[in-house]
Amino acid sequence: MTAQRRVVAEVLDGDHVHLTADEVHARAVAKLPEISRATVYNTLGELVSLGEVMEVATDKRAKRYDPNAHRPHHHLVCAQCGAIRDVHPSGNPLADLPDSERFGFSVSAVEVTYRGVCPNCAAA
Amino acid sequence: MTAQRRVVAEVLDGDHVHLTADEVHARAVAKLPEISRATVYNTLGELVSLGEVMEVATDKRAKRYDPNAHRPHHHLVCAQCGAIRDVHPSGNPLADLPDSERFGFSVSAVEVTYRGVCPNCAAA
DNA sequence: TCCTACCCTGGATAAAGTCCAAGTCCAGTA
DNA sequence: TACTGGACTTGGACTTTATCCAGGGTAGGA
Numbered sequence: 146m147t148a149q150r151r152v153v154a155e156v157l158d159g160d161h162v163h164l165t166a167d168e169v170h171a172r173a174v175a176k177l178p179e180i181s182r183a184t185v186y187n188t189l190g191e192l193v194s195l196g197e198v199m200e201v202a203t204d205k206r207a208k209r210y211d212p213n214a215h216r217p218h219h220h221l222v223c224a225q226c227g228a229i230r231d232v233h234p235s236g237n238p239l240a241d242l243p244d245s246e247r248f249g250f251s252v253s254a255v256e257v258t259y260r261g262v263c264p265n266c267a268a269a
Numbered sequence: 270m271t272a273q274r275r276v277v278a279e280v281l282d283g284d285h286v287h288l289t290a291d292e293v294h295a296r297a298v299a300k301l302p303e304i305s306r307a308t309v310y311n312t313l314g315e316l317v318s319l320g321e322v323m324e325v326a327t328d329k330r331a332k333r334y335d336p337n338a339h340r341p342h343h344h345l346v347c348a349q350c351g352a353i354r355d356v357h358p359s360g361n362p363l364a365d366l367p368d369s370e371r372f373g374f375s376v377s378a379v380e381v382t383y384r385g386v387c388p389n390c391a392a393a
Numbered sequence: 394t395c396c397t398a399c400c401c402t403g404g405a406t407a408a409a410g411t412c413c414a415a416g417t418c419c420a421g422t423a
Numbered sequence: 424t425a426c427t428g429g430a431c432t433t434g435g436a437c438t439t440t441a442t443c444c445a446g447g448g449t450a451g452g453a
Contacts (some may be wrong), residue, residue, distance in 0.1 A: 147418095147431065166409075181433045186410070202329050206441090207409060220375055221366075230372050234365040241358040242345075242383055248354050250345055252385035259366055261376035271400070271449095290440075305402045310441065330410090331440060396453080404452070417432075423425090 149194045152177045153188040157198060157212040163205040163220075203258055205228055219256065222261035234258065275302045277312040287344075289331040309385060310363045327353055327382055333363040343380065347387035356383065 156172045170185040192198040199214040218231045280296045294309040316322040323338040342355045
């Protein structure tokens with residue numbers, strides 16, 4: 146555990162946190178000015194393979210990193226401002242996929258992204 | 270309807286077709302050698318805004334384009350080889366999101382991506 | 394035929410992510 | 424303390440994906 150890794154882990158803390166790699170880097174630099182982009186990418190990659198952090202692809206440009214990896218959840222995204230909330234649907238979407246639609250795959254995971262307009266953008 | 274647009278539309282035809290913009294360009298060039306990347310991107314963008322083609326973000330690298338935009342469906346992705354199939358789950362995942370989890374958003378759409386291993390990769 | 398509006402092209406540019414060679418730091422050993 | 428090996432970090436170059444822009448072409452109407 147080096148100073149660099151600690152800083153990255155600190156940046157990724159809290160609920161409804163979904164930062165891009167660049168945002169993580171920017172916040173890490175604020176705490177540790179000499180940290181490099183490559184280190185941030187390396188550390189994020191390690192956190193992902195350790196299962197501590199999830200990659201989220203709600204936005205089609207940059208990957209986002211979600212520290213809330215231990216409790217399964219999905220995402221609700223504002224189509225206008227890009228705000229993201231963690232949500233917990235009732236029911237298990239995996240069960241909604243009948244065998245006839247599995248094409249012989251062994252299906253192990255499901256990602257759900259709800260899209261809509263957040264109250265702020267609806268008011269504006 | 271120009272020759273360039275017709276070629277792009279022809280490339281994007283069929284079931285379970287999910288090409289990246291680069292793949293669309295490569296196939297379009299095979300039919301019309303002087304077509305430029307910019308035109309492919311422009312045309313894809315127009316097809317998307319006309320609702321003829323859907324953007325799919327199953328892969329975190331490049332966007333993919335799915336011509337099967339008229340019948341709602343979701344995607345099943347092989348984690349190893351990246352193969353993509355269109356699937357039609359039973360039930361409506363939108364209904365699984367309780368009001369208490371909507372944070373005041375007006376939710377209008379949902380994308381579901383199932384992940385697993387395809388029969389080919391499982392055999393290998 | 395000329396004009397206008399739209400379309401296409403190629404190249405430059407931007408954004409996001411990865412790779413790599415070199416340097417630094419640290420723990421263990423003598 | 425001095426050395427060694429290994430792991431980590433750095434900065435920059437590079438790749439991939441996508442967009443922008445200036446210039447030129449083409450079709451159809453006047």
